[in-house]
Amino acid sequence: MAALRFDADDERYIRELSEYVAIPSVSRDGDPAVMRRAAQWLAARLDFARPRIVETRGFPVVVGQWMGRPQAPTVLVYGHIDVQPTGDIDEWLTPPFEATRVTGPDGEDRLRGRGVTDDKGPSYIAIETCRQFLAQEGALPLNVKFLFECEEEIGSPHLADFVHAHAEELGADLVISADGAMWRTDEPSLSIASKxxxxxxxxxxxxxxxxxxxxxxxxxxxxxxxxxxxxxxxxxxxxxxxxxxxxxxxPALSDEERNEIEAVPFSEEAYRADLGVDQTHGEPGLGTLARLWTRxxxxxxxxxxxxxxxxxxxxxxxxxxxxxxxxxxxxxxxxxxxxxxxxxxxxxxxxxxxxEGGSVPAYAIDRDHPAITAATAALAEVYPNERVLLARIGGTLPATTLFEDALGAKTLFFSFAYADELHHAPNEFLRVRRLREGMRAWEILLRLLGDGEHRLAQRAREEAIA
CATH class of the missing domain: 3.30.70.360 (Alpha-Beta Plaits)
Incomplete structure (x- = not known):
């Protein structure tokens, strides 16, 4: 498989991402001028995709598209521009809106700042990968549309109206979300269900x-x-x-599902120790992981x-x-x-x-969906000595059911954040190595979905055959 050439070090990526983090795009009490400035920064990175900043009844969205492969599938890349409030400023070890490079307790190189892992870093990774495709090969492996909102952290109150009103413009065979997080640091993972x-x-x-x-x-x-x-x-x-x-x-948990969950390496003792409790609690007859994922x-x-x-x-x-x-x-x-x-x-x-408004049902994607197969292959190539875990998450990701309802498209979560990177908390951080790892994985994924062994089936073709 051909390979893009990414920078030999992370300096440019960190410098550009730091510019983005420096814009305090807190949607909960956001200044419209600041939110627009963040949207403009992102739109400038999408200069290859005819970007537009579109107003909603709240904060704007950024959309764009590169449609240079008429016979190829189309994906919609989703992410969000807004961030959570800082919380208690005295708990931050460095200024929250000054991305700071630090060494973590695990010895890894980190970039600390509000929004750096949720969701500015992961969104930057997806966009930079596309920029490198065009810079080095002159084209993307498939058609790519983009949708970045400014209200995810306040429940996306205006996203549904926008998506339904622009369903034809946003139509795609698959949505790929840069938002989300892998379950834990010692194995790459994909989410196949959320509550x-x-x-x-x-x-x-x-x-x-x-x-x-x-x-x-x-x-x-x-x-x-x-x-x-x-x-x-x-x-x-x-x-x-x-x-x-x-x-x-x-439905009752099947023996196959129960065995699959029990096979996932999980330490009850470590879980309790991390939470400072002497025992777990919940529905009897199920282990902690089964309760967390399936009940x-x-x-x-x-x-x-x-x-x-x-x-x-x-x-x-x-x-x-x-x-x-x-x-x-x-x-x-x-x-x-x-x-x-x-x-x-x-x-x-x-x-x-x-x-309250904003209720959503659970979401799931089949484990044999071409997107899961392709994403698994991409992660396996980037992390050759680690098993790719198909996880279920206890959190809720409302955009998934919206995209399925309005666009008829499933959502693949392909974020290069980790769940332990203090999302929504003081001292949020991103592991720097994830920048280039993520770009390489996005590259492989887009190649496989576009014209590889896991190419996406196009709805239009399927409908024509039917």
């Missing part, structure tokens, strides 16, 4: 105002007591979810009410999220929770339940 998401709030009301706990204590229901009592009914003591109908439609969850994320003073609050509330698996639909799960809550309302209180 869906449902978020909701439960509010318990008691008296019509906050009450003095001395004058009224013991005479009316305390909303915090009632809320805790209600929340306790959601799970059995052994960790099983107690909501009837919650997991309707979830739905119902988590209480926060409780609000009252304070550190002598009061009986008139209201208390809790925020809950559910991570969903194949076979579940957010609507049905929400209805099951509503029925359960209504059947367990504590005496002397009124209970309300409300659902």
């Amino acid at each position: 869906g998401l449902l978020a909701l709030d439960i509010e318990v009301e008691g008296p019509n105002r906050d009450l003095h706990s001395g004058r009224y204590g013991g005479t009316v229901a305390n909303p915090i007591h009632a809320l805790v009592e209600l929340l306790a009914t959601l799970h059995h003591p052994d960790g099983r979810i107690a909501v009837e109908g919650f997991d309707d439609g979830v 739905p969850t119902l988590e209480i994320n926060g409780i609000r009410g009252g304070g550190s003073y002598t009061v009986i609050p008139h209201v208390a509330s809790a925020h809950l999220t559910c991570r969903l698996v194949a076979g579940q639909h957010p609507d049905a799960v929400y209805e099951a929770i509503v029925r359960h809550v209504n059947a367990h309302i504590p005496r002397g209180t009124r209970v309300g339940i409300s659902r």
